[in-house]
Amino acid sequence: MSLSEALTKRHIREKAGSKSYERGETYLLAGYVSHLLDRNGKITAIVHGTHDYRVRLWADENELGYACDCPVGLRDEFCKHCVAVALQWLQQNDESADDANSADKATKPPDCRAWLMKQDKATLVNLLLEEAELNEELHSRLLFGAAAAATDFELATHKKIIRQAIDCSEFVEYGDVYDYW
Numbered sequence: 001m002s003l004s005e006a007l008t009k010r011h012i013r014e015k016a017g018s019k020s021y022e023r024g025e026t027y028l029l030a031g032y033v034s035h036l037l038d039r040n041g042k043i044t045a046i047v048h049g050t051h052d053y054r055v056r057l058w059a060d061e062n063e064l065g066y067a068c069d070c071p072v073g074l075r076d077e078f079c080k081h082c083v084a085v086a087l088q089w090l091q092q093n094d095e096s097a098d099d100a101n102s103a104d105k106a107t108k109p110p111d112c113r114a115w116l117m118k119q120d121k122a123t124l125v126n127l128l129l130e131e132a133e134l135n136e137e138l139h140s141r142l143l144f145g146a147a148a149a150a151t152d153f154e155l156a157t158h159k160k161i162i163r164q165a166i167d168c169s170e171f172v173e174y175g176d177v178y179d180y181w
Helices: 008-014 018-029 078-100 113-119 121-134 134-149 155-166 174-180
Strands: 033-039 042-048 053-058 064-068
Touching: 008 018, 008 033, 008 042, 008 064, 018 078, 018 121, 033 053, 033 078, 042 078, 053 078
Parallel strands: none
Antiparallel strands: 033 042, 042 053, 053 064
C-alpha cells in the first residue's frame, strides 16, 4: 500500500476517531506542523503544542504505520499530532497537483540534499560545527562519535561525554520528561 492510498481523509478519520481528527484539524489550521519531510515513502514532522512532538508516518504492506512521541502516541494510538501531519501532507499534495495543472506554477522549495552534495568537505564540516554550537544534542553526538573514532580509546573520556549528554541537574516534572528524549 502506498502513502497516497493509506492517507485519505476517510482513513485518517477512521484511524483517529472523531475527537482526535477534529483536534488534529485545529492543529493544522493553527499552523502547528513544521519540518514536514516526505522522503522514501516516509513522512516526518514536528508538531508544536504543549511540547514539540515528533511524528512519523509510513505505508506498511497492508496499512498505515505511525509513531508519535506524545503520551497518546506512546500508547500506540493515532493521535491528533498524527492527524495534523497527515492532513498537512494531503494539503501539500493537493497544492502540488493544483500547481502542476496551473499555468503559473509556484516555485518549488530548493533541493537541500542536492546543494549539500555539491559542497566540499570543509564547507560541510564548518556548517555542521556551526549548527552543533546551537544544538546541544548534535554537539553531544559529534563528541561521542569523535571519541569512538579515536585510536587511543580512553574510558574516562567516554564516561565524561556520556555524563554530559544525559546530565540533568534540575528536577524534571513528569509532564516535561518527553523534552529530555
